[in-house]
Amino acid sequence: MIWRYMDVAKYVVLLERGLFFTRPSNLGDVWEGSWAVPDVRDFRENHADADLATVSAEWKRRYHVKTISLDGYGVSCWHRAEHESAALWSGYMPRGFGVAIRSTVERVLDSAKKSGRTVEPREVQYVDYDSERLGDDPRDLLSYKRRSFAHEKEIRFLLAFREDEREAIDDWGLILSDLSKRRFSAGRSQRLVRPGPVPARVVNDPTLVHRATPHGMYLPVELPVLVEKVYLAPQAPWSVRHAVLAATKAFGLSRSVVSEPEADMIPPDILEFD
Numbered sequence: 655m656i657w658r659y660m661d662v663a664k665y666v667v668l669l670e671r672g673l674f675f676t677r678p679s680n681l682g683d684v685w686e687g688s689w690a691v692p693d694v695r696d697f698r699e700n701h702a703d704a705d706l707a708t709v710s711a712e713w714k715r716r717y718h719v720k721t722i723s724l725d726g727y728g729v730s731c732w733h734r735a736e737h738e739s740a741a742l743w744s745g746y747m748p749r750g751f752g753v754a755i756r757s758t759v760e761r762v763l764d765s766a767k768k769s770g771r772t773v774e775p776r777e778v779q780y781v782d783y784d785s786e787r788l789g790d791d792p793r794d795l796l797s798y799k800r801r802s803f804a805h806e807k808e809i810r811f812l813l814a815f816r817e818d819e820r821e822a823i824d825d826w827g828l829i830l831s832d833l834s835k836r837r838f839s840a841g842r843s844q845r846l847v848r849p850g851p852v853p854a855r856v857v858n859d860p861t862l863v864h865r866a867t868p869h870g871m872y873l874p875v876e877l878p879v880l881v882e883k884v885y886l887a888p889q890a891p892w893s894v895r896h897a898v899l900a901a902t903k904a905f906g907l908s909r910s911v912v913s914e915p916e917a918d919m920i921p922p923d924i925l926e927f928d
Contacts, residue, residue, distance in 0.1 A: 656732040656762070656809055657739070658755045659746040662897055665753050665884075669877065669905035673765070675728025675773075675813045676870035677823065678796055679721070687724045687795045690783040723792040726820065728813040728870050730773075732757075735807060743887055750889035753898055756882050762811055765880035769873050773811045780804040813873060818859065822866035877907055888915045 660668070668674070678687045697716070701709045733742060738754060746752060759775050766773045776797040781788075788798055793812055815823070859865070865872040884902060886895055902912055 655736055656734055656757055656759060657742075658730075658732050658757070659742050659752060660755070661747065661752040662894055662901075665755075665898065666901045667872075668755070669901055669907075671865060671872035672769075672874040673730055673762075673880065674867075674870055674872050675730050675811075675815075678724040678727065678729055678792075680869040681729065681731075683799075685783070685800055687720070687792070688783070688788075689720075689795075690781070690786050690788045690798075692785065692787045693789070696787070720790065720792070720795075723790075724795065726815055727792060727796065728815055728873075729796060730762075730811040730813070732762075732809050732811070733807055734777075734809050738885060740888075741805070747887045750887040750891060751894055752887050752890075754885040754887075755880075756885060757880055758882065759809065761879055761882060765875035765877070766813075766873060768876045771813065771873060773813050773873075776810045776812060778803075778806070778808040778810060813871070815871060816859075818862060819866065819871050822862050823868065823871060826866050826868040877905065881907060881911055884912045886912065886915055890915065 664674075697713065698709075701712060704712070733739065743754075763773060763775070774793065776793065778797055778799050780801045780803060781798050783800060786798070788795055796810065796812060799806075799808070861874070865874070884898065884907075886898060890898075899909060899912055903909055
């Protein structure tokens with residue numbers, strides 16, 4: 655059993671566009687995809703006879719190659735557990751404005767077949783970066799995290815981006831960067847210039863512009879296959895409950911997939927009966 659915790663907005667986009675695969679450079683941890691200390695030592699030993707300028711240039715080249723290879727993959731991160739996690743609820747949705755999607759590895763793999771794509775499951779290994787050699791394979795590098803994250807019990811799904819998908823993501827990134835710099839004044843007010851259409855290559859996929867973002871790519875999936883259950887946050891207010899039920903029904907899923915908070919997740923004296 656695997657879980658993905660998200661706010662209501664991300665849940666609605668999941669229903670509309672599909673499962674999101676983020677570029678590794680947007681995962682938020684500078685150690686993501688990093689080499690370990692023994693890998694750096696091996697590099698230094700292999701270039702022991704080279705001058706400093708040569709070593710520095712080669713290191714920058716290798717780092718650039720690694721970054722490009724890592725960003726050739728999209729990552730979807732999930733939590734492995736048999737039950738809901740109070741720690742993840744409080745960490746991701748402390749005010750109750752979210753849901754947890756329950757699924758399985760097999761469901762994720764089968765749901766991706768709608769797009770004719772294959773995603774690769776990878777159980778994250780929590781290692782000591784002072785002693786482990788991690789190598790250069792981007793899929794392996796994306797399967798390691800520091801031991802301080804072991805409580806996450808993470809499993810990841812890797813999607814190899816096509817060339818046109820990488821270009822679409824880059825295009826959106828350029829537009830976002832340009833948009834943050836371009837403004838024009840209208841009296842005392844300022845407003846952003848709206849971007850034009852993404853100059854993406856859509857030969858292989860006419861929906862490419864709709865699926866791409868500056869940070870990754872949405873993959874259309876079979877929702878009834880992917881979503882086994884949708885859990886409301888323990889402290890979800892009525893408005894969130896209503897929004898989740900309405901969105902779930904609007905996108906063709908049965909209302910029965912939405913599960914009310916379990917009684918042991920909230921104090922009995924604030925239960926509501928309707």
